[in-house]
Each structure stands twice: as C-alpha cells, then as structure tokens.
Amino acid sequence: MSGETVADDRYDVIVVGSGAGLIGAYAAASRGLRTLVVEKTGYLGGTTALSGAGIWLPGNAAEERAGVEDSPEAARPYLDAIVGDDAPAALREAFLQAGPRMIDELERNDRFRWFEWRGVPDYFEGRPGSSATGRTIFPPELRRTELGNLAALIRPPLWTERWGAPLEPVMVGGQALIGRALLAYLETGYGSVRVDTALEGLVVEDGRVVGIEAVSEGERVTLRADRGVILAAGGYERNAELRRRHQPEVGDEWTQGCEGNTGDALLAGMAIGAATDLLDESWFAPGLVVPDTRPVFYTSVWSGIWVNAAGQRYLNERLPYDRAGHEMLRAERASDVSHLPTYWIFDQRQIDNERAFATLPVAPQVPGWFDVEGFVEAGVLKRADTLDELAEQIGVPAGALGKSVEQFNGYARTGTDEQFHRGEAPWDLMTVHQAGPHTDGPNPCLGVIGEPPFYAATIVLSDLGTKGGLRTDEHARVLRPDGSVITGLYASGNTMAPATGRIYPGAGGPVASSMAFSYLAALDIAGGSR
Incomplete structure (x- = not known):
C-alpha cells in the first residue's frame, strides 16, 4: 500500500x-x-488503536483554545518532581518542547483538525506544577467512510476484537487517531505501508544502521533505509520469557497490549549493542477478571473496597490506575501476604446501579457485558449472603474481612477515609457524576457496604504495555552503554526507555510520548527541517 511509486526495497x-x-x-x-x-500484524495501529488516545502534552494549542493556562515551563516542575533521577532531564525537556510544536504542525493539516482538550486531572495531585484541570487532549472523531477501503486495515477496538461487537460508523479515540494519521501520511505522496511484515533484525554497515531484515508474508526480505530506522513497535508485554526475566510477578497473561508486541524491536536493538533501561517497568492498570478473555482495563472503583489475601485494605481504591498498579506490586513485594490477585468487595447496590458498570472509564462498549449470573457461573465473581460466607469463598479470614468492611463503613458515614484518603484528590472526584455517587454520607466516593448479597470480583495486575526499552538521547537516537549514538537508529514509544521514568504523569502519557519522540526522530533524520 503506497502513496507513491518507488523501488520496493529502498x-x-x-x-x-x-x-x-x-x-x-x-x-x-x-x-x-x-x-x-x-x-508485524495484519492490522495497523497497535495498542494505540485500542486506546482512548488521550495525549498528555502541556501547553498545546487545544488547551489554549479551551482557555486553559498552561505551558511546558509550567509543567516542568511537575515532571522534575515526580520523575526525578529515573530518566534523564534532557529527555523530558525534549518532550515538553516538542509537544506544542508537534500539535501545531499536525493541526495545519486538515486531517488532524482539531484536537480537543478535556478536563482529566494530572495523576499526582499536590506536586509542584500539577494541574487539577489536566492537560490531556483527544483527536477528533473520524467517519469510517472517510477511510474507504483503508478502514479494514485499522485494528478494531477491544470490544470488537474480544466480544465481537459490531464496528461503529464513527471512529473515536485511538481508532480516529490512527485513521487520521494514516490518511495524512499516505496523502503526502511519500508514504508506503507493509502489513504482515515482522522485524527479524537490523542491517548494519560500517557501524551504521542502514535497513532491516524482515519476514513479509512468509518471505524473508531486506529493506534498506538510507537516512534512518525508527523502532516504534511497542513493548515486550506479550513475550512470556522476557516478562519472566524482568517482571516475574506480572507475567504476560493479563496484559492489554496487542498480540504483536513481543519485543522484536527491543531485541533487534540489543543484538547490535544498544543500551536498555527500566525493563522492569510497565504502564500498569488493575484488570477486572472476566470470563473467556483478558481482563477489563479497570481504572478505579465506583463503590466497595479492595482487600488482600489477609482481608485487609491496603490502598486508596480510586488511585489513578498506574499508581494503583504500582501500589499492588509494591505491596506484593513488601509483604508475606499475597496482593496478587486482589479482591474487590461490594454489595448489591453496585449491581443494581447499571451505570456503574456501563460507564467504567474503559468499559467494553457491549450492553450487559457485566453478566452477573454468567460471571458467578464462570467463577470469576463470588456471591454470598453474608461477609463471612464470602470470605470463606475467596479464602480470606472472615473476621478480618468483616473488620475491614466495618471500618470502611464508618469512614463512609463520616465522609473521611482516615486510612487512605479516598475521595480527596481531583482524580478521585472526576468521574463520580458518570455513575452517580454510592454514598450514605457526605463523600460521593465512599458508600456503606451493607446490602446483601455481597460480592467479590478478582482484580489482577494488568498493564497497557511494558515501558522499559532502548536508551535514547533527546533526539530519539538509540545509544550504546557508553553513551555513544548508534548512527541511523531511533526509538520511540514503548520500544524506548521512557522519558517519564517509572511514573505516569497524566492520562495520555504513553501515546503522547510515542508521538513526540517519533516526531523528534523524524526531525533529526530530516536535519531539523520544517
């Protein structure tokens, strides 16, 4: 598939x-x-196509149109405070400066007009430069008909891929971003695409990367790149061996990343001497276990509490998903008590409030997807008339579970979570209006667990992809362990060791970083031309 006529190997x-x-x-x-x-696969878009396509870029034009006062300078203290020494300061500065410039350039093309700001709070409240109104923007929707035959090449959304839901006539989120980018790319007249083409290795001549070895539709091919190769092939989340090596507590069975993400680009870079960093990290997200498919990306509870194998709460259950995931992992590593899996305890009111499941932030767009009887029959949801009976079903001490619920109910009645301060941060409060409060008291994020039957769902440590990768400089050029540049090789997204280190600054951090460093790589290859 090509926007021009060129030799097929150079x-x-x-x-x-x-x-x-x-x-x-x-x-x-x-x-x-x-x-x-x-x-590598038969679809374009990777995990980005499965995402909501939030894009966290401080000081962009969409913020300005919405009347949001922000800038890279305003966000710098925030990133400095939360990233610290986990990633080079030069990387986050390059990211901050590239974001507004990139959005300005994209919006000069009608295919990208206009990105929209939405109020999603930054994930680390109270830190210098943190924004309670948020910096995340989203691409405009796209009618599928605008893509014509190309629409069939865009990776379908999760609810189609996993549940067989019909495709909607209008693409949103990651679907829209990938569709718009594909059209803009091909319409330049200089762009080509090859699907079903898997990277096997990099071609190096005189110390310079000059192309790739690949298997395309079963045939081994050499494809040459005179100016540069950009590795933007996702992480290694679907590679069981690599995950056992670098993230033994997590594994690959619960990830949200698409099936092509087995670390091929990471391994190709390592094979020619590239340095790596933060391979033990992922963009974590607790996952709600459901029958017959991977877990549902589960950002935060509407009601109820989470408990470990001892029947005890151990975190604010409404933490931003990556922070919650890191807390699950921290608790697992720090204690003899199992926290993987975690159990979500709630009562009949959660079931009766259908909106609480239909409007989970990344819920499948499938009516009735939370099938209580089907989930109970499959064993992924436990139900009991008393908390003691429920504790026995999930194997936690009955007295401890009852005590945790009783303590939380006291917090719900007073409106203050004295243990973990749930319901105090902007993120905690952001989505309450979508599902309605579950409360018998003054705090809409807290509600008494008291109406039988009681339920326990299973929460596992899922992720949106691994985030450790090849070390790069501020131009996205891949580095050797001694800091020298591997000429002709660039990396971005989850193939690249992240500019944000071990943290997730706000909704859309992964997509924004991938966009920005792919853009910076292109600028460097083009010699910085506009």
Whole structure:
C-alpha cells in the first residue's frame, strides 16, 4: 500500500510499528522523505488503536483554545518532581518542547483538525506544577467512510476484537487517531505501508544502521533505509520469557497490549549493542477478571473496597490506575501476604446501579457485558449472603474481612477515609457524576457496604504495555552503554526507555510520548527541517 511509486526495497526512512509511530512517519514523509511503515500484524495501529488516545502534552494549542493556562515551563516542575533521577532531564525537556510544536504542525493539516482538550486531572495531585484541570487532549472523531477501503486495515477496538461487537460508523479515540494519521501520511505522496511484515533484525554497515531484515508474508526480505530506522513497535508485554526475566510477578497473561508486541524491536536493538533501561517497568492498570478473555482495563472503583489475601485494605481504591498498579506490586513485594490477585468487595447496590458498570472509564462498549449470573457461573465473581460466607469463598479470614468492611463503613458515614484518603484528590472526584455517587454520607466516593448479597470480583495486575526499552538521547537516537549514538537508529514509544521514568504523569502519557519522540526522530533524520 503506497502513496507513491518507488523501488520496493529502498527508502529514506523505515518506521517499524504502526501505532503512534505513524506521527513520525507522517513528519518524515511530509518533508519529502520516502518513508515505509512496516507492521508485524495484519492490522495497523497497535495498542494505540485500542486506546482512548488521550495525549498528555502541556501547553498545546487545544488547551489554549479551551482557555486553559498552561505551558511546558509550567509543567516542568511537575515532571522534575515526580520523575526525578529515573530518566534523564534532557529527555523530558525534549518532550515538553516538542509537544506544542508537534500539535501545531499536525493541526495545519486538515486531517488532524482539531484536537480537543478535556478536563482529566494530572495523576499526582499536590506536586509542584500539577494541574487539577489536566492537560490531556483527544483527536477528533473520524467517519469510517472517510477511510474507504483503508478502514479494514485499522485494528478494531477491544470490544470488537474480544466480544465481537459490531464496528461503529464513527471512529473515536485511538481508532480516529490512527485513521487520521494514516490518511495524512499516505496523502503526502511519500508514504508506503507493509502489513504482515515482522522485524527479524537490523542491517548494519560500517557501524551504521542502514535497513532491516524482515519476514513479509512468509518471505524473508531486506529493506534498506538510507537516512534512518525508527523502532516504534511497542513493548515486550506479550513475550512470556522476557516478562519472566524482568517482571516475574506480572507475567504476560493479563496484559492489554496487542498480540504483536513481543519485543522484536527491543531485541533487534540489543543484538547490535544498544543500551536498555527500566525493563522492569510497565504502564500498569488493575484488570477486572472476566470470563473467556483478558481482563477489563479497570481504572478505579465506583463503590466497595479492595482487600488482600489477609482481608485487609491496603490502598486508596480510586488511585489513578498506574499508581494503583504500582501500589499492588509494591505491596506484593513488601509483604508475606499475597496482593496478587486482589479482591474487590461490594454489595448489591453496585449491581443494581447499571451505570456503574456501563460507564467504567474503559468499559467494553457491549450492553450487559457485566453478566452477573454468567460471571458467578464462570467463577470469576463470588456471591454470598453474608461477609463471612464470602470470605470463606475467596479464602480470606472472615473476621478480618468483616473488620475491614466495618471500618470502611464508618469512614463512609463520616465522609473521611482516615486510612487512605479516598475521595480527596481531583482524580478521585472526576468521574463520580458518570455513575452517580454510592454514598450514605457526605463523600460521593465512599458508600456503606451493607446490602446483601455481597460480592467479590478478582482484580489482577494488568498493564497497557511494558515501558522499559532502548536508551535514547533527546533526539530519539538509540545509544550504546557508553553513551555513544548508534548512527541511523531511533526509538520511540514503548520500544524506548521512557522519558517519564517509572511514573505516569497524566492520562495520555504513553501515546503522547510515542508521538513526540517519533516526531523528534523524524526531525533529526530530516536535519531539523520544517
């Protein structure tokens, strides 16, 4: 699939991966560089296509249109405070400065007009520079008909991929971002795409990366890149061996990443001497276990509490998902008590409030997906008339579970969670209006657990992808362990060791980082031209 006629094995730029790396491909092609995107699977978009496509970029034009006062300078103290020494300051500065420039450039193309700001609070409240109103923007929706035959190449949303839900005529979120980027890229006249093309290795001549070895539709091919190769192929979340090596408590069975993300680009870079960092990290997200498929990305509770194997609460259950996931992992490592899995305890009112499941922040767009009887029959949801009976079913001490619920109910009645301060942060309060409060008291994030039957759902440590990868400089150039540049090789997204270190600054951090460093890679390849 091509926007021009070129030899089928030689290009200026090759981009490995078709998620947010498409932004880098567009930036290169729009500067007249013959560009090829290779995608391992039969679909374009990777995990980005499965996402809500939030884009966390301080000081962008969409914020300005919405009347939000923000800038890279305003966000710098925030990133400095929460990232610290876990990633080079030069990387986050490059990210901050690239974001507004990139959005300005994209919006000059009608395919990207106009990104929309929505009020999603930053994930670390109270830190210097943190924004309670948020910095996250989203792409405009896209009618599927605008893509024509290309629509069939976009990876379908999760609820279609996993539940078989019909495709909607209008693409939103990651679907819309990938669709718009693909159209803009091909319309440059310098862009080509090859699907079903798996990276096997990098071609190196005289110390410079000059292309890739790949298997395309079963045939081994060599594809040359005269100016540079951008590795934007996601993380290694679907590689069981790598996860056992670097994240033994997590594994690969619960990830939300798409099936092509087995770390091929990471391994290819390592094979030619690239340095790596933070391979023990992921963009964590607690996952609600459901029958017959991977867990549902579960950002926070509407009601009820989470308990460990001792029947005890151990966190604010409404923490932003990555923070909650890290807390699950921290607790698991710090204690002899199991926290993986965790049990979500709630009562009949959660079941009766249908909106509480239908409007989970990333719930499947499938009516009735939370099938109580089906979930109970499958064993992923436990139900009992008393808390003691429920504790016996999930194997936790009955007295401890009852004590935890009683203590929480006291907090719900007073409106203050004295243990973990649930319901005090902007993120905690943001989504209450969507499902309605579950409360018998003054705090809409706290509600008494008291109406039988009682339920226990299973929460596992899921993720949106691994985030450790190849070390790069501020131009996205891949580095060796001694800090020297591997000429001709670039990395972005989850193939790259993250600019934000071990933290997740706000909704859309992963997509924004992938877009920004793919863009920076293209600028460097093009010599900084506009």
